[in-house]
Amino acid sequence: MNFEAFKEWFTMENIMTLIQEYRSFGPLPGILLPMLEAFFPFLPLVILVMANANAFGLWIGFLLSWSGASVGAIFVFLFFRKFGQQRFLHFLHKHPKVQKLMNWVEQHGFGPIFLLLCFPFTPSALVNIVAGLSKVSIAQYMLAVITGKMVMIFTISFVGYDLRALITQPIRTILVSVVIFILWYVGKRIEVRLNKSVKREHSRG
Structure with a gap:
């Protein structure tokens, strides 16, 4: 199975089937699948969360x-x-975007991490890595992660x-689509504004 086929396998139907098959293991699959998304950000967290809620x-x-x-x-x-x-990870510190985000996170701590993690379509994997490389305190980060x-x-x-x-009630489907679009749009706008703020502060510095 190549990488693209592996990604395409992660549909709601397949994940629901997987969770149902492994229900004998209790809640373990429902915890492990979202946990894996943190390590493999190409996994569709939205579908994983919906599958858990349905199962x-x-x-x-x-x-x-x-x-x-x-x-x-x-x-x-x-x-x-x-x-x-x-x-073996030192190259990350040299990346300009990582450096700017590290400075931003160190200066503002809880706020930007919390905001970015509130929305499902922002790059949470990058946020986790940058926060780990930065000097933000573990307590601040954990609070932002848990609440966000x-x-x-x-x-x-x-x-x-x-x-x-979603199938039997078209109005609900429309509302769900609107909510998902709003989450995507607001998350992207916050990401753009934070990036602009990072660039402004970096240029001033």
């Missing part, structure tokens, strides 16, 4: 997705905090927990 119910599905995604993000952060200064992921994952879970209604 386990709104609240349990939300809790499983939230805990898995948060733990995965914290693992990535801790990995780069511990090994980011090693020679809570907002984002509950929104996705609430929007997509009843997939049958």
Whole structure:
């Protein structure tokens, strides 16, 4: 199976089937799949969260997705905090965008991390890596991850927990599409504004 075929396999139907087949393992698959997304950001977190909400119910599905995604993000952060200064990762520090984002995160701490993690279509993997390489405190980062992921994952879970209604109720489908578009648009606008602020402060410095 090549990379493109692997990515295409991650449809809602396939993930739902996988979760149903491994229900005998309890909540483990519902936690592990969102956790893996932190390490492999090409995985569709939105679909994983919706699948959990449909397989386990709104609240349990939300809790499983939230805990898995948060733990995965914290693992990535801790990995780069511990090994980011090693020679095999030193090239990351030289990347101009990474340097600018590191300076921004160090100066503003909780705020930009929280905002970026509130929206499902912003580059959370990059945020986790940059935060790990920066000097932001572990407490600040963990608070931003836990609260930001809570907002984002509950929104996705609430929007997509009843997939049958998306088929049988066209108005609900339209509303869900509008909400997802708004989340995408607002997340991208915040990302653009933060990037502009980073460039302004970098030029002043």
